[in-house]
Amino acid sequence: MPEWLATRLPDGWTAWHLVALSIGLGVGMAAISLVIVGFVLARLPADYFVNPDARRPIDRHPVLKAMFVLVRNVAGWALIALGVVLSLPGVPGQGALTILMGVMLIDFPGKHRFERWLVSRTAVLFAVNKLRARAGKPPLVMETQPKGDDESTL
Numbered sequence: 001m002p003e004w005l006a007t008r009l010p011d012g013w014t015a016w017h018l019v020a021l022s023i024g025l026g027v028g029m030a031a032i033s034l035v036i037v038g039f040v041l042a043r044l045p046a047d048y049f050v051n052p053d054a055r056r057p058i059d060r061h062p063v064l065k066a067m068f069v070l071v072r073n074v075a076g077w078a079l080i081a082l083g084v085v086l087s088l089p090g091v092p093g094q095g096a097l098t099i100l101m102g103v104m105l106i107d108f109p110g111k112h113r114f115e116r117w118l119v120s121r122t123a124v125l126f127a128v129n130k131l132r133a134r135a136g137k138p139p140l141v142m143e144t145q146p147k148g149d150d151e152s153t154l
Contacts, residue, residue: 019023026091033082033098040101042135049116050141069107076105096124097131116142 001015009018062069079102087095100118103111109120117124120142129139 011083017088029082030086030091030094033079033086034094036079037094037097037101038131038135040104041097041131041136046132046138047141049084049112050143073106078102079105094127096121097127100124100128 001018003016080099083095083098083100083102085091085095086098096118100115101116103115103118116141119128125140125142132139
């Protein structure tokens with residue numbers, strides 16, 4: 001073990017203690033992220049990505065709304081950071097799903113387009129719909145029905 005790391009460990013700790021702590025934290029973070037991601041994805045309306053009304057915020061007092069936006073953005077950035085860590089090789093967990101949840105919480109221009117792109121990836125959509133099926137919810141709808149796209153309008 002490098003000397004700089006050994007000096008920062010509590011007294012009596014060895015490399016095996018550090019390995020056990022790292023594994024425990026990795027497994028714990030993976031379990032927590034799966035529970036949170038599953039809960040939030042199960043609560044989304046099935047038409048969240050195709051129906052603008054499904055994404056409308058609830059009307060609140062301006063101060064409560066500002067506090068809610070601040071807390072939501074901080075939580076979103078924390079989930080994105082956790083998702084990046086979970087995406088690293090050798091770290092167990094659902095990194096892409098955790099990043100998706102973080103992106104859904106934060107506010108930035110082009111957010112909805114990015115969400116649709118991320119969820120439309122085959123592996124992510126399969127995982128999301130599998131989680132929703134376990135919760136007894138219908139799969140996410142990713143495409144809208146065309147409105148009046150018949151040949152007579154050409």
